Amino acid sequence: MITIAAEIQNGVFKPESDIPSDARAVVFNGVEYIVYQEGDNLPDIVEG
Amino acid sequence: MIIASRLGDGLTVIPSYTWATKPSASALPAGYKIRVTGLLPSPLEQYFYTDGTNWYPDGNQITYARSATSSTTTGTTSEVVLATIPVKALVMLHNSQCNISTAWSSSGTAGTRTIRVRLGGAAGTVICAGTLTASALHIMNMRLACRNSLSSQYTRAESFINVTLSVVAAASVLDMSADQDIVITAQSTSAADSMTLESYLVEVFA
Numbered sequence: 108m109i110t111i112a113a114e115i116q117n118g119v120f121k122p123e124s125d126i127p128s129d130a131r132a133v134v135f136n137g138v139e140y141i142v143y144q145e146g147d148n149l150p151d152i153v154e155g
Numbered sequence: 156m157i158i159a160s161r162l163g164d165g166l167t168v169i170p171s172y173t174w175a176t177k178p179s180a181s182a183l184p185a186g187y188k189i190r191v192t193g194l195l196p197s198p199l200e201q202y203f204y205t206d207g208t209n210w211y212p213d214g215n216q217i218t219y220a221r222s223a224t225s226s227t228t229t230g231t232t233s234e235v236v237l238a239t240i241p242v243k244a245l246v247m248l249h250n251s252q253c254n255i256s257t258a259w260s261s262s263g264t265a266g267t268r269t270i271r272v273r274l275g276g277a278a279g280t281v282i283c284a285g286t287l288t289a290s291a292l293h294i295m296n297m298r299l300a301c302r303n304s305l306s307s308q309y310t311r312a313e314s315f316i317n318v319t320l321s322v323v324a325a326a327s328v329l330d331m332s333a334d335q336d337i338v339i340t341a342q343s344t345s346a347a348d349s350m351t352l353e354s355y356l357v358e359v360f361a
Contacts, residue, residue: 115233116276116277116278117277117278118233118234119233119234119235119236119277119278119338119340120228120231120233120234120235120236121235121236121239121277121338122236125239126224126226128196128197130224131224131225132224132225132226132227133224133225133226133227133237134226134227134228134229135226135227135228135229135230135231135235135237136229136230137229137230137231137346138230150227
């Protein structure tokens with residue numbers, strides 16, 4: 108699991124860098140993007 | 156990198172490039188093919204042919220982007236980018252069309268949720284927006300088409316499954332001879348809500 112900082116462009120949150128291609132799930136929690144990868148337990152919010 | 160394959164009696168050599176390093180389509184005879192790597196999601200790749208003016212995808216259509224990595228926003232009422240699809244310069248030509256299919260789930264309050272698709276990045280033109288006021292699973296599909304021009308497009312959209320979204324699509328005047336990102340965003344009026352982009356598929360038709 109890694110985190111990617113967010114930046115605001117035109118009032119829209121976006122990740123400061125590309126989401127890794129091996130991401131299984133991504134959650135923006137209001138502050139930053141949390142990237143779940145193989146082997147990570149997915150958060151309850153994510154189906155399946 | 157050079158890819159060689161034997162076809163019939165002869166040896167056909169198809170050179171390999173990235174989209175940025177490919178030669179000018181007008182510098183080569185019509186029908187000449189190249190292999191392009193790095194344009195589509197790995198490990199997909201695509202051959203292109205020239206008509207003497209532009210590069211067209213072999214087969215005339217591309218699975219340009221696809222993902223089933225779920226992307227969620229929660230804890231905020233701001234608009235949040237959940238996916239970015241870089242559309243490279245001249246991938247879409249004067250009469251190209253692009254199908255964008257998105258699948259969603261959401262949970263939380265009965266507040267208004269808004270899905271937007273922008274062309275031109277996070278600050279770009281909203282080419283499609285859908286709103287709903289209930290937790291639901293749903294799909295929103297849209298077609299972006301170039302109006303016989305590299306700098307004029309229109310979009311039409313539909314939604315279905317479980318709940319009907321109020322969908323508004325709009326014209327855009329982005330220059331497709333330059334790189335333009337498609338971004339998919341979500342926004343809720345309650346920070347207690349969550350909205351998840353479950354998957355998306357972007358197909359480009361020459």
